[in-house]
Amino acid sequence: MVRDRLKIEIETPRLRLRTPLDRDVEDIVYLANDVEIARNTTGVPHPYSMTHGAAFLAMVNLADPDVDLPLLVEHKQLGPAGMIGLHRRDEPWSEVGYWIGRNFWGQGLATEAGTALLDWAWRIRGDRAVSSGHFADNPASGRVLEKLGFLYTGEIRWRRSHARRDPTATRMMIRLL
Numbered sequence: 001m002v003r004d005r006l007k008i009e010i011e012t013p014r015l016r017l018r019t020p021l022d023r024d025v026e027d028i029v030y031l032a033n034d035v036e037i038a039r040n041t042t043g044v045p046h047p048y049s050m051t052h053g054a055a056f057l058a059m060v061n062l063a064d065p066d067v068d069l070p071l072l073v074e075h076k077q078l079g080p081a082g083m084i085g086l087h088r089r090d091e092p093w094s095e096v097g098y099w100i101g102r103n104f105w106g107q108g109l110a111t112e113a114g115t116a117l118l119d120w121a122w123r124i125r126g127d128r129a130v131s132s133g134h135f136a137d138n139p140a141s142g143r144v145l146e147k148l149g150f151l152y153t154g155e156i157r158w159r160r161s162h163a164r165r166d167p168t169a170t171r172m173m174i175r176l177l
């Protein structure tokens with residue numbers, strides 16, 4: 001059980017994963033306000049305004065970290081780079097979700113953050129499995145999940161994104177820890 005989200009700090013060679021704070025709002029808005037992030041996630045509106053950022057941080061402060069644990073992906077040299085999180089919905093395991101700001105793409109940061117978060121979930125929280133899903137037309141995220149050791153379950157769910165008109169085929173994956 002994780003009682004105090006402010007004490008969670010996960011270090012990797014290049015990154016720190018930590019709870020986003022009020023002072024991070026401008027960086028989060030700057031990074032998240034990108035239609036390619038909105039199109040490929042279920043929870044990021046577009047355009048992403050300061051109002052969205054403030055509402056997001058208010059949600060973070062109220063959430064039970066065993067149910068919703070969003071963490072800022074902070075580059076140790078360059079500052080905030082994206083978000084990653086574990087979210088428990090209808091299943092007995094959490095689902096991992098993430099986005100990385102466009103300027104940081106292609107440097108292995110999503111994989112580095114995901115590897116560390118899965119390791120933390122297993123060692124500290126005792127999780128035994130984590131699921132995820134990516135839109136079928138987003139192979140980059142599928143590749144990240146494969147690199148993290150996820151396997152396709154074969155299940156397709158139809159999920160909505162704020163930046164798409166219709167529900168989108170989502171390829172579900174699972175990783176045993």
Ligand SMILES: CC(C)(COP(=O)(O)OP(=O)(O)OC[C@H]1O[C@@H](n2cnc3c(N)ncnc32)[C@H](O)[C@@H]1OP(=O)(O)O)[C@@H](O)C(=O)NCCC(=O)NCCS
Pocket residue numbers: 036037040041097098099100101104105106107108109110111112133134135138139140141143144
């Ligand atoms: C998907 C995303 C998280 C990747 O972040 P990143 O830090 O660039 O990821 P990494 O560098 O760790 O790995 C990306 C991998 O995808 C591969 N890739 C990139 N574009 C690709 C494409 N069009 N088709 C297939 N693979 C692709 C890269 O080559 C790399 O794999 P490799 O190491 O084997 O070469 C980032 O692009 C993003 O935030 N996109 C928008 C939001 C999103 O998709 N979130 C995930 C929702 S499920």
